[in-house]
Amino acid sequence: xxxxxxxxxxxxxxxxxxxxxxxxxxxxxVESQVLxxxxxxxxxxxxxxxxxxxxxxTQRLKQVHEQHKAILAKQRITGPLG
Amino acid sequence: MGISFQSFIGxxxxxxxxxxxxxxxxxxxxxxxxxxxxxxxxxxxxxxAHNRLVIFDQDLDHILGAYGSTGSGPDQFNMPFRLxxxxxxxxxxxxxxxxxxxxxxxxxxxxxxxxxxxxxxEPEVDLKGPNGIVYYQNKLCVADEFYEGEDGQxxxxxxxxxxxxxxxxxxxxxSRSEDPLHLLWPQGLSxxxxxxxxxxxxxFNTVVRCDWDGRGVPFSGTKKSYIDGLELARDVSCVQGxxxxxxxxANAISVYAMNGRKQGKLEGFFAPIQITxxxxxxxxxxxxxxxxNLQLHKINLKSxxxxxxxxxxxxxxxxxxxxxxxxxxxxxxxxGDIAPGNPVQSSCKGTHYLEQMLDQQQEMQEQxxxxxxxxxxxxxxxxxxNFQAEWYQRWQETWLRMFLGERFKEPDxxxxxxxxxxxxxQATENSGEDSLRPASxxxxxxSLGVATLTPDEPLPGQLDHSxxxxxxxxxxxxxxxxxxxxxxxxxxxxxxxxxxxGAASWQLNxxxxxxxxxxxxxxxxxxxxxxxxSRWRLTAGGIAxxxxxxxxxxxxxxxxxxxxxxxxxxxxLCYVTDQFNNRIQVFDGKGQWLRSFGxxxxxxxxxxxxxxxSIEYENGHLFxxxxxxxxxxxxxxxxxxxxxxxxxxxDENKGQLWMPYLLHVREGKVxxxxxxxxxxxxxxxxxx
Numbered sequence: 001x002x003x004x005x006x007x008x009x010x011x012x013x014x015x016x017x018x019x020x021x022x023x024x025x026x027x028x029x030v031e032s033q034v035l036x037x038x039x040x041x042x043x044x045x046x047x048x049x050x051x052x053x054x055x056x057x058t059q060r061l062k063q064v065h066e067q068h069k070a071i072l073a074k075q076r077i078t079g080p081l082g
Numbered sequence: 083m084g085i086s087f088q089s090f091i092g093x094x095x096x097x098x099x100x101x102x103x104x105x106x107x108x109x110x111x112x113x114x115x116x117x118x119x120x121x122x123x124x125x126x127x128x129x130x131a132h133n134r135l136v137i138f139d140q141d142l143d144h145i146l147g148a149y150g151s152t153g154s155g156p157d158q159f160n161m162p163f164r165l166x167x168x169x170x171x172x173x174x175x176x177x178x179x180x181x182x183x184x185x186x187x188x189x190x191x192x193x194x195x196x197x198x199x200x201x202x203x204e205p206e207v208d209l210k211g212p213n214g215i216v217y218y219q220n221k222l223c224v225a226d227e228f229y230e231g232e233d234g235q236x237x238x239x240x241x242x243x244x245x246x247x248x249x250x251x252x253x254x255x256x257s258r259s260e261d262p263l264h265l266l267w268p269q270g271l272s273x274x275x276x277x278x279x280x281x282x283x284x285x286f287n288t289v290v291r292c293d294w295d296g297r298g299v300p301f302s303g304t305k306k307s308y309i310d311g312l313e314l315a316r317d318v319s320c321v322q323g324x325x326x327x328x329x330x331x332a333n334a335i336s337v338y339a340m341n342g343r344k345q346g347k348l349e350g351f352f353a354p355i356q357i358t359x360x361x362x363x364x365x366x367x368x369x370x371x372x373x374x375n376l377q378l379h380k381i382n383l384k385s386x387x388x389x390x391x392x393x394x395x396x397x398x399x400x401x402x403x404x405x406x407x408x409x410x411x412x413x414x415x416x417x418g419d420i421a422p423g424n425p426v427q428s429s430c431k432g433t434h435y436l437e438q439m440l441d442q443q444q445e446m447q448e449q450x451x452x453x454x455x456x457x458x459x460x461x462x463x464x465x466x467x468n469f470q471a472e473w474y475q476r477w478q479e480t481w482l483r484m485f486l487g488e489r490f491k492e493p494d495x496x497x498x499x500x501x502x503x504x505x506x507x508q509a510t511e512n513s514g515e516d517s518l519r520p521a522s523x524x525x526x527x528x529s530l531g532v533a534t535l536t537p538d539e540p541l542p543g544q545l546d547h548s549x550x551x552x553x554x555x556x557x558x559x560x561x562x563x564x565x566x567x568x569x570x571x572x573x574x575x576x577x578x579x580x581x582x583x584g585a586a587s588w589q590l591n592x593x594x595x596x597x598x599x600x601x602x603x604x605x606x607x608x609x610x611x612x613x614x615x616s617r618w619r620l621t622a623g624g625i626a627x628x629x630x631x632x633x634x635x636x637x638x639x640x641x642x643x644x645x646x647x648x649x650x651x652x653x654x655l656c657y658v659t660d661q662f663n664n665r666i667q668v669f670d671g672k673g674q675w676l677r678s679f680g681x682x683x684x685x686x687x688x689x690x691x692x693x694x695x696s697i698e699y700e701n702g703h704l705f706x707x708x709x710x711x712x713x714x715x716x717x718x719x720x721x722x723x724x725x726x727x728x729x730x731x732x733d734e735n736k737g738q739l740w741m742p743y744l745l746h747v748r749e750g751k752v753x754x755x756x757x758x759x760x761x762x763x764x765x766x767x768x769x770x
Contacts, residue, residue, distance in 0.1 A: 004234040005664070005682035005692070008266045008285040012662060013643050015287065015311070017635060032559050032583035039563065039579045046568075046575055 085716055085727045085752065085767045087737025091499075092761030093408035093516045094734065096132045102144045109136065109145055110409070111401040113371040113740070113758045116164035117358045121172055122191055125360075125367060127376050127400075128162040128176070131732045131740065131759045135162060135176065137193060140361060142378055142400045147193045152733055154181050156197045160731040161740065164270070164356070166215045166222075168243065173198065177212040177224065180731030180738070184212050184224060186245060201245030209239065214271030214317075216279060217243060221294065223279055225268035226250075228710075230684050235264040238281070240294065251296035256307050263290055263298060263308060267710070270317030270356065272325075274340065280325065282315045283308070289318045289327055291342075301342025309342055319357035321366065322383040328354040328368075335368075337386045346386040350393050365397070371758065372412055372503070375401030404503060404760065408516040411503030413755040415532045415595070415744035416762055417552065418498040418509070496521070498552060499755060499762060500532050507532070507552070507565075507574060513764060522565060522574040528558025531647075531744055533596040535564070535603060541624040544577065545569060551577060551620075553605055555593035559583065562593060562607060562618070564626070580626040585612055588628045595647030595696060595744050601654040601671065604629060608658065613642040615658060615673070632673030637663050640675035647744055649699040651719060657704055659694040666694065666706065666721070679721030686713040686728035689721060696754075698747040701769060705747050707754060712739040714752060716767060727765060737763045 045060045095110040112131035119125055124146060125138045133152040138145055150159045160180030167174055176185040183203040189195045202209040202224065211228030222241045229237045231252050238251040254263040266285025273279060278299050281290040289309040291299045298307030314329035323340060326348075330336025334347040335354055351370065358367040366379045379394040386392050404411035496509040498521065507522035507529075534550040544551075549567040552574060556563070560583035565574040581590040591611030599606060605618040605626075614633035618626050633642045643662035650656050654671035664682035669675055683690035692710030699705075703724060704717045712730040717723055731738035741758035752765040 002233075003682065004231075004264045004266050004285070007264075009637070009643070009662060009664065009682065011286055013635075013637055016643070029583045029589075032561060035559055036561055036579055036582045039561070039576050043576050043578060 083768055083770065084725045085714060085765050087727065087729070087763065088751075088766050089513070089764045090515060090734055090737070090761045091497075091510060091513050091518065091753075091764065092410040092413065093406065093518070094132075094761075095404070095406045095409050096129075096134070098145065098148055101148065102139075102146050105138060105142055105145050105400040107402060109400060109402060110404055110406065111136075111374045111376070112404075112760055113374065114369050114376055114401070115371055116162070116177075116356050117367050117369055117376060118165040118167045118174065119358060119361055119367075120167050120174065120189060123361045124193070125376075126165050126167070126174060127369070128165055130161050130163060130371070133159045133162065133732055135159075135165070135174075138376075138400060142376070142398050145400075147195065149187070149195045156200065159185075160733055160738075163213055164215050166217060168217060171243075175215055175217075175222065177215050179211055179213060179227070180733070182209045182212065184209075184215065184222075184241075184245065199245055201241065201247075202239070204247070207239065207247045211236075212239075213269045214282070216271045216273045218273055218277040218294065221248065223271060223294065225265075225271050225281065227267050227269060227284075228684075231264075233264070234266070234683065236266055236268050236285075238265070238268070238279070238296070251292075254290055254292045254296055254298045254307065256298035257300065260298065260307065263288075265290070269315075270319070272318045272320045274320045280318045280320060282318045282327070284315055287312045287315045289315055289325070301340075303339065303341030303343040306342070309338060312336065317355050317357070319359075321357065321359045322364070324383045324386070326357050326383075328357060334391070337383060344389060346388070346390040346392060348381060348386065348394050349391045366394070373401070374404050374411065374503075375399045408518045410499070410501050410508070410518065410755075410760045410762070412501070412757045413743075413760060413762060414500045414502045414530045414757050416497060416499045416746040416753040416755055417532045417534045418496050418550070418746075419534075419748050497753065498532060498534075499753075500529050500554065502529050502757070505529070507554070525554065525556070525563070528556045529554050530557040531555040531594050531596040531608070533598050533605070535598050535605065535620070537603065537620065539622065541577075541620065541622070543624055553596050553598070555590075555596055555607060557592050557594065560590040560593060560611075562590070562596075562605070562626075564620070578620070578624060578626050580618060580628075587631055590616060594645075595659075597648045597650050597656075597698075599650045599654055599656075599671070600652055601650075606648045606650060606656060608645045608648045610644045610646055610661075613645065615642075615645060615648055615656065615669075617673070630673060632669065633658075639678060640667070640669075642667070646694075647696040649697045649704065651699045655719070657697050657699060657719075659697045659706065661693050661695060661709075664691040664694065666691075666697065666704070666717075668719075677721075679717075684711060686711055687715075687726045688723055689715075689717070695742065696744045698745055698752075700747045700750075703767070703769075705745060705752055705767070707742045707745050709742060712742070714742075714745070714754060714765060725767070732759055734759075734761065737765060739763070 115130045116128040123140045127136045134150040137147040162176045163179040164177045174187045183200045186198040213227040214225040220243045224239045226237045240248040268281045270282040312330045317328045319326045325338040327336040334349045337345045353372045356369045364382045368377045377399040378397045381394040498509045501508045505524045508518040509521035510517040533553045536550045540547040552565040562581045563579045564577045566577040568575045594610045595608040597606045607616045609616045613635040614631045616631045617629040646661040647659045656669040658667045665678045665680040667678045680689045680691045695709045696707040706715045713728040715726045729738035743757045746753040750767045755762045
């Protein structure tokens with residue numbers, strides 16, 4: 001008899017192949033890309049900040065935080081244990 | 083030559099005030115799993131990774147008592163897992179999974195608790211992993227999760243209610259139209275009003291129904307003795323005339339009718355496990371181990387029908403935030419290096435003022451959370467508010483740290499770890515147990531893997547070339563962020579970012595482990611949801627570009643089923659934990675498959691794997707964390723075992739493991755974060 005481990009692994013693989021791949025994460029593809037762009041913009045601003053602009057940098061970080069909050073408000077949360 | 087446990091990193095916060103005491107603000111839980119309600123309507127909770135039981139009043143407002151400590155004595159536990167209240171006697175059954183036994187505890191109205199007996203560890207029974215437990219007509223049924231039958235199958239074990247062994251059930255016999263069903267890693271059990279047993283058959287992602295003789299009981303709606311098509315089957319609960327399957331679909335509790343047909347789902351959860359019926363009408367107790375809390379929900383399950391999705395109302399929950407100084411919450415990965423000779427001392431020394439400020443900040447924040455935690459709010463909204471409030475708190479703390487100018491003295495000599503549940507990186511200068519400090523701007527939830535990258539030449543915009551860049555993968559957003567150290571802010575800030583969620587070659591889906599190719603500084607990412615390895619490169623201009631990807635879903639050579647981690651040796655050979663195929667695959671620098679080693683099976687000192695999760699290369703050796711076997715296995719690069727360490731449980735002084743994640747090796751030191759125990763174990767491998 002094929003071992004239970006092999007049968008279980010085959011069943012899980014078959015299930016995965018049959019089920020249309022759908023992201024189970026909280027963020028949609030679009031939101032993920034929005035987030036990507038936000039961080040990119042943030043990086044550009046932080047990069048160009050001079051020593052005396054600490055206040056501006058922290059303000060910009062805070063703005064991104066607010067935008068993240070908006071995305072988080074729409075999402076469901078999940079975890080990596082699958 | 084050999085590997086041995088040395089120490090751990092991560093503060094244990096398990097102190098309780100004089101009891102009884104208010105729940106809020108007084109208890110930090112560590113991956114709680116089981117719950118039950120006793121005959122006086124008190125709620126018992128298995129605070130599993132703290133090796134104790136905690137008893138609350140019916141409304142979860144007050145902590146009434148606590149019982150147990152770490153060990154193997156009569157009053158001790160090693161991962162108390164599931165709880166069951168005897169319906170007629172003042173007894174609580176506790177499956178003590180790490181001690182391979184079941185306790186019977188007796189209690190009275192005044193909550194005096196005494197140990198009656200333990201069973202299941204006697205040689206003729208020899209439980210290998212007592213997990214779920216149910217009672218019916220003076221008999222108990224226990225799911226023996228890690229028992230290995232002739233073909234690897236697990237079993238159910240039947241005892242009298244006093245713990246006398248009756249028999250084992252090794253397969254579920256079905257009608258002529260069905261083959262026998264086997265169990266693999268059965269976890270939660272439940273019982274319906276007819277006395278039928280429901281088994282969360284985790285290895286097959288099914289829920290199986292049988293009687294007490296191991297005969298399958300078909301569902302009238304499907305004619306099968308099991309429910310299939312589940313995302314996960316870690317637990318099952320029959321309540322209010324429905325079958326509830328936590329995690330049956332992502333972030334939800336699947337709801338089935340008793341005829342086995344899907345009714346809908348309860349949404350807005352994280353990774354729920356045990357559901358216990360509360361004495362009050364339409365109330366459910368739900369443990370969220372990863373969130374480290376026990377929640378009280380209100381829902382009339384009759385409203386779940388025609389495949390709809392319903393939120394529940396969160397009435398309250400217990401379990402404070404795991405954000406005390408030095409404490410970890412779902413630690414997933416480690417990287418970096420500690421300079422030899424750094425004296426072991428608390429890094430928090432001299433920051434008393436800061437701690438005071440943070441405490442005040444936290445107290446104020448908790449008041450805000452409580453004010454926002456409206457009774458009767460739907461679960462997704464309620465959890466979302468908590469989530470945002472906590473996120474906000476992280477930012478406040480970061481500003482404060484910046485304001486006070488707290489920074490590491492030698493940021494190039496730190497051990498960094500992803501403290502995912504607290505949405506931040508923490509760092510230590512000396513790997514002392516209580517030495518962690520937050521070290522980054524708050525990260526998005528879902529940050530998981532981490533690696534250090536030292537560019538050959540300073541990159542444009544790099545603020546401090548002496549400090550390595552940190553590459554962090556985010557499981558949820560599928561974005562990889564490269565952080566750098568800002569001397570101005572004394573914090574890590576993003577340097578560049580790439581990825582985003584999707585299946586296109588330049589995208590990622592559930593990225594996990596990261597490795598840096600020492601031959602060219604490429605970034606290799608285990609793109610687990612896309613079943614491939616993704617190779618990226620930071621150009622001299624500091625721009626991240628995709629080099630290539632290799633692999634696809636399958637079990638043939640070169641294919642993957644959930645690759646979880648990757649390592650690269652000095653020659654550029656790439657080693658991948660092909661997690662659900664239970665093997666290690668080896669590729670050349672161009673992604674061409676070379677060979678594989680390992681096969682599925684139990685074993686702590688051989689090349690058998692059961693969900694190998696993490697891999698790292700150092701000095702001609704491969705270090706592999708083998709999840710179900712709870713072993714760290716050391717191989718040479720040809721796949722020959724050299725040595726191993728094994729330990730299942732939650733004893734912090736023995737290096738035991740529950741849910742080990744992405745390991746890190748540096749100069750023989752093996753750092754293995756355990757995201758359920760919430761600490762990083764440190765082992766030493768002697769190469770000599």
